[in-house]
Amino acid sequence: MVKDKAIINRLGFNNDGLEVFIQNILKSQWRNQGGILGLNIGKNSDxxxxxxxxxxxxxxxxxxxxxxxxxxxxxxxxTSELQTLQSGNRLINLLKEIQEKRKELTDIYEKNVPLAVKISPDLKYDQIDFISQILPTYGINGIIATNTSLSRKNLTNLRFSKQSGGLSGSPIHDTSLKIINRLKEKIDSSVEIIGVGGILSGQQAIEKILAGSKAVQLYTGLIYRGPILINECIKAIDQFKLSKNKSFI
Ligand SMILES: Cc1cc2nc3c(=O)[nH]c(=O)nc-3n(C[C@H](O)[C@H](O)[C@H](O)COP(=O)(O)O)c2cc1C
Structure with a gap:
């Protein structure tokens, strides 16, 4: 997949469980050094x-x-059937229960931890519009667009394209941009958009911001470009913001 700057992964959520997860968080210096820590949760495969x-x-x-x-x-x-939680009553019921639990937790810990929902790049516009309508109702603060794709669009390397799993990297950049554009149009501004999918350059990070993202994330780009990509994106976004401000003076 090197030629396409892409990855197909079928890892699932293999892990050592919540308690080990917490021990690992406690060992990490990331937060002590001022890093923002986002934790990602899903259901067990069984x-x-x-x-x-x-x-x-x-x-x-x-x-x-x-x-x-x-x-x-x-x-x-x-993870089998996980994506069905993005639609209809499954989404509504899940978010309702999360909202109730969050109220309890906010009281106990005296802090309101922002919650973001992460969506697939394979959603149709009517599904995106439904999600856009539901998320603010249940107090969700952010939407992360997008996860990996089941589509093999924009992939030139056909040798691996039949392998199962989620596609990430360059081939999904445009698809995730389209989703962000639609979200920007449809979702209430109380829900911030975080753009992710196929960022391999500073320019692509700017494109995600231009489409309506408040922040960006990247994964596959780290493998193809290394950690320098993070600096490149920060610089590009800073310069872009500066030039945008100037044009308003
Ligand atoms: C090896 C690998 C593992 C991933 N694991 C998760 C995961 O556990 N939870 C999740 O929400 N997204 C996961 N993702 C999706 C990424 O966070 C990201 O949304 C997706 O890869 C698109 O961004 P990218 O093109 O910059 O990689 C994973 C991606 C890869 C490549």
Missing amino acids: TSIEDASFDYLKSLTRLYPYADYITINISSPN
């Missing part, structure tokens, strides 16, 4: 979709004290 909220509420409760924000991941393609 929890049925009907019981999914149990896993989200348990993770939310245990992780709440340690997070600067929490991402509710309902879009990973590698």
